[in-house]
Amino acid sequence: MDALVVANEVGPYVTAAVAAYGTAVVTRTTDSAADATVSLGRRIVQRLWRREESRDDIGTAIRDLADAPDDADFQALLRAHIKRALLDDPALTADLARLLPASGVAVTASGDGAVAVQNNSGVISTGSGATVQR
Numbered sequence: 366m367d368a369l370v371v372a373n374e375v376g377p378y379v380t381a382a383v384a385a386y387g388t389a390v391v392t393r394t395t396d397s398a399a400d401a402t403v404s405l406g407r408r409i410v411q412r413l414w415r416r417e418e419s420r421d422d423i424g425t426a427i428r429d430l431a432d433a434p435d436d437a438d439f440q441a442l443l444r445a446h447i448k449r450a451l452l453d454d455p456a457l458t459a460d461l462a463r464l465l466p467a468s469g470v471a472v473t474a475s476g477d478g479a480v481a482v483q484n485n486s487g488v489i490s491t492g493s494g495a496t497v498q499r
Contacts, residue, residue, distance in 0.1 A: 366458065366459070366462035366465075367458075368448070368451035368452045368455070368458045369448065369451075369452075371451055371458050371461050371462050371465070372444065372447050372448035372451050372452075373444075374465050375406075375409050375447060375461055375465070376440070376443075376444045376447065377402070377406075378402055378403075378405045378406035378409055379406045379409055379410055379413075379443060379444075379447065380406070380430065380434070380440050380443070381402045381403050381406045382402075382403050382404075382405075382406025382407045382409070382410055383406070383410070383427055383430045383431050383434060383443070384430075384431075384434035384435075385403045385406075386403070386407065386431075387431035405464060405465075405466075408464060409461055409464060410423075410427070412457065412460060412461060412464075413447060413450060413457070413461075416450055416454060416457055418450070418453065418454075419446060419449065419450035419453070422446045422449070423443070423446045423447065423450065426439065426442045426443035426445075426446045427443065429442065429443075430442075430443050478491035478492075479491075
């Protein structure tokens with residue numbers, strides 16, 4: 366898998382893990398109660414942390430994001446450092462790609478008005494008696 370694709374796909378997991386654990390994300394052990402996204406993000410961060418060449422930059426970005434987890438600039442900075450590490454290390458890219466869920470889409474929608482859509486170019490209305498005008 367391409368380094369840029371992997372960098373984009375791991376970003377949300379890493380951000381979720383840093384938001385949940387802060388800087389402890391690097392050393393946190395498995396928590397059986399952890400959400401799957403946060404758990405995967407923690408494992409990704411720990412693999413990134415093992416790469417000594419990018420540890421300082423990624424560590425600084427993690428600390429900044431941990432202090433302000435909703436800050437889009439700090440999220441982007443961490444993604445940029447992850448992207449750089451992956452571009453520089455094809456083995457790390459392959460390792461992280463193996464951690465990611467399969468790229469196939471599996472969606473379940475259930476209940477009144479539920480909608481599951483992969484691609485949509487039109488209107489989706491779930492309202493009772495809704496009127497759609499063009």
